[in-house]
Amino acid sequence: MTAHQPIGVFDSGVGGLSVLREIRRALPHEDLLYVADSAYAPYGDQSADAIELRAVAVTEQLIARGAKAIVVACNTATGAAARVLRTRYSVPVIAMEPAVKPAIDRTRSGVIGVLATRQTLASHTFKQLLARMGEGPEILLQACPGLVERVEAGDLEGEGTRALLAAYVEPLLAQGADTLVLGCTHYPHLGRLIAEIAGSRTTVLDSGAAVARQVHRRLAEVGLLAPPGRVGTERFWTSGEPGTVAAVMERLWGAPLELYPLTREAATPLFGEGEALVVQGAGCSR
Numbered sequence: 001m002t003a004h005q006p007i008g009v010f011d012s013g014v015g016g017l018s019v020l021r022e023i024r025r026a027l028p029h030e031d032l033l034y035v036a037d038s039a040y041a042p043y044g045d046q047s048a049d050a051i052e053l054r055a056v057a058v059t060e061q062l063i064a065r066g067a068k069a070i071v072v073a074c075n076t077a078t079g080a081a082a083r084v085l086r087t088r089y090s091v092p093v094i095a096m097e098p099a100v101k102p103a104i105d106r107t108r109s110g111v112i113g114v115l116a117t118r119q120t121l122a123s124h125t126f127k128q129l130l131a132r133m134g135e136g137p138e139i140l141l142q143a144c145p146g147l148v149e150r151v152e153a154g155d156l157e158g159e160g161t162r163a164l165l166a167a168y169v170e171p172l173l174a175q176g177a178d179t180l181v182l183g184c185t186h187y188p189h190l191g192r193l194i195a196e197i198a199g200s201r202t203t204v205l206d207s208g209a210a211v212a213r214q215v216h217r218r219l220a221e222v223g224l225l226a227p228p229g230r231v232g233t234e235r236f237w238t239s240g241e242p243g244t245v246a247a248v249m250e251r252l253w254g255a256p257l258e259l260y261p262l263t264r265e266a267a268t269p270l271f272g273e274g275e276a277l278v279v280q281g282a283g284c285s286r
Contacts (some may be wrong), residue, residue, distance in 0.1 A: 037262075072087065079123025110137045115144050140175055144168045179202065
């Protein structure tokens with residue numbers, strides 16, 4: 001294992017790009033590999049066993065491509081598979097944790113709303129997190145079926161997406177929540193709509209920046225931070241149809257990218273396989 005090897009990041013689809021962006025900001029010298037497991041999205045509607053199988057399969061692919069660390073950029077996969085990944089692989093495995101503790105520090109009303117998938121809210125990992133918080137603010141849990149699919153389709157601001165978000169957010173506000181925790185990496189991509197619905201007096205928190213800091217700490221502890229003075233690269237794969245997924249990923253990432261199809265073969269080049277679909281177009285600064 002060397003410091004020059006890349007960091008592997010994966011999610012059930014495109015949502016984890018919100019975490020990848022924070023890792024890029026915190027670690028500009030690192031090479032990053034990202035897998036959008038879009039053929040199996042959303043994880044939140046699958047069984048824990050099925051999610052674990054996908055997490056292991058994708059991690060195997062990333063390690064075959066030289067990943068020196070794995071970032072599980074998915075709250076649902078964290079709850080279903082992070083423990084197994086840490087047991088099975090020797091590389092650092094960094095996973096998600098909804099920003100409940102920062103929310104407790106920020107709330108003024110004493111009421112916090114958590115937006116997440118059903119699987120995340122039902123997971124043992126999330127229940128342990130709530131148990132660690134002990135007595136304190138009231139924490140309202142809101143499962144949000146359908147939101148992941150909206151982001152996967154690139155529908156970030158449509159009327160249907162707005163109506164769905166309002167149906168989930170407004171009841172939390174009506175119960176006094178002044179702080180919202182985004183417990184799914186897809187949801188930060190809906191940040192503009194969430195802010196409009198929740199209003200300026202509501203704090204909205206996600207875990208992307210905290211995960212990036214943890215990646216930095218873990219790599220520093222084991223001497224695997226890439227040396228300064230170089231510009232890190234990004235490489236992207238999807239288990240879905242590249243022609244369908246690429247346009248959404250380019251929009252969310254905010255820059256042109258090359259998207260490779262993820263295949264089952266482990267003996268593949270470090271930074272690519274087959275023909276990439278090159279997405280060119282204007283994007284916002286990342």
